Amino acid sequence: MIAGLVGKTHVGKTTFFCASTLAPAKIGAVPFTTIEPNQGIASIRVKCVCSEMGVKDNPRNSVCIDGIRWVPVKLVDVAGLVPDAHKGRGLGNKFLDDLRQADGFIQVVDASGSTDANGNACQPGARDPVDDVRFLEHEITMWMTGILKKDWDRVVKGIRQLKEDGITLLTERLTGLMISRRHVLAAIGARDELKKRIDEWTEEDLRTFVEELRKASKPMVIAANKIDIRQAEENIERLRQEFKDRTVIPCSAEAELALRLAAKKGIISYNPGDQDFKVLKEESLNERQKEGLRKIKDLLEKWGSTGVQEALESIYK
Ligand SMILES: Nc1nc2c(ncn2[C@@H]2O[C@H](COP(=O)(O)OP(=O)(O)O)[C@@H](O)[C@H]2O)c(=O)[nH]1
Ligand SMILES: [Mg+2]
Missing domain, CATH: 1.10.8.470 (Helicase, Ruva Protein; domain 3)
Structure with a gap:
């Protein structure tokens, strides 16, 4: 199974990629966690037969944790697609060709509108992410x-x-x-x-x-990233209005990356896709880290999850 991450520069693709391929220790037992710099292995959740049938399973290339089976999916991070990538602009064709085998795409957009058409940072709200979704659809179609x-x-x-x-x-x-x-x-x-x-x-x-x-x-899910920035909420509503036949998933790749790093270090207990986490080593955190985790907790409460795991899985739904 192969999923492609597409989008212009600076929207958070690599952050999404790093978060998804940074498996918590237990899931990391799946072989070949990293393949190449822009290709890695993420995992999606499927209900394991062991819980349904009451049998002990022996999965060969996936792990079962508490009745959830984590199945590996190859994730490809396609470095910054620019307008006219399909004509070869910005090495576009080379990157697009990495996607030939993909089952589907995760279209990452900066929902806060703080990335301009060419992938440079701008004032939040200045760029309309609806235009980015259109441009990406067009690039993939033209390719x-x-x-x-x-x-x-x-x-x-x-x-x-x-x-x-x-x-x-x-x-x-x-x-x-x-x-x-x-x-x-x-x-x-x-x-x-x-x-x-x-x-x-x-x-x-x-x-x-x-x-x-x-x-x-090719299912294409819209990962509306940077929901931690205030301006994102209104844009997500608009994305949903504009693209009624598409799945729009609010995301914070940055929050997911922070949670997975903290989980990997044993500071918190967190599984990808969870609505919450538990701090295990309060004493090892400084004030800044505590504040960071508090903000992420609020974000999880508001949105239900960081969205990263859902975005990946929705290709296979
Ligand atoms: N506020 C916020 N910033 C993010 C988020 N995800 C990524 N970023 C930031 O966006 C910038 C571009 O991220 P990167 O992953 O390199 O984007 P790429 O060019 O699409 O691969 C970096 O400064 C990230 O820290 C997020 O969820 N929230
Ligand atoms: Mg990148």
């Missing part, structure tokens, strides 16, 4: 369109001269993206204008097809 267009002549020739089946030809071109015939059929079924001979599709039809294909094949 997939590019892959398909490369061989479009062959598809047309196959249909016209060799009388091959268009759906099969399309599916063959897309297997490298982990896209199957089922997805191709779903995408075509979604739009009336696509229900005609594939070799007669216009550029516009092709883009429509890819847009539907992306929706059918």
Whole structure:
């Protein structure tokens, strides 16, 4: 299983990545916790059969803790996508190609609006994260369109001269993206204008097809990050209004990272996704750290969790 982290620079992707791949000691027993600087292993929770069936399980590559099985997922942190990444701007294509095998994407946006279009810090509230979601959808669609267009002549020739089946030809071109015939059929079924001979599709039809294909094949959850900044709340409401068919998960990657680091050091007891944590070594904390943890506690109380674990898991729901 592979999940891709996408988004422009400075929204918190690497923080999200570090938090997710920094497994608490017990979960860290899964092999290959780190693969490469931008690839690591995160874990998602599934209910373990041992609790349901009352049997003792012996999972080979996942761990079971208190009836929750932690299953490894490869997480890829795609360094800062910039507008026009699909045309190769900012090494965009190279990064995007790391995502070919991804089951889905976590779109990290700075919900506090404190990162401008080019990934530079700005006043909170100055940037509209709705625009970032649109830009990312567009980049991913254009990247997939590019892959398909490369061989479009062959598809047309196959249909016209060799009388091959268009759906099969399309599916063959897309297997490298982990896209199957089922997805191709779903995408075509979604739009009336696509229900005609594939070799007669216009550029516009092709883009429509890819847009539907992306929706059918690659779940994209919006991780609305930086909820610890006041301006985020209003933006999250707007994101939910604008993208009614998308999952928007409020997140604080920074809070999750702090909690996992503290848990790893044995200062607190905390499992990823929890609504709360318990301080174990109060005496080892200075005033600043205590204040930091208090703020995180308030944040958890308000939002239910840091959102990081939920964002990762919602790709697989
Ligand atoms: N306030 C706040 N800042 C965050 C959060 N997550 C990340 N950041 C900060 O945002 C900046 C960019 O983070 P980074 O992970 O490097 O972003 P990337 O460029 O998308 O990989 C850093 O200063 C982080 O500390 C968060 O949840 N809240
Ligand atoms: Mg980064």
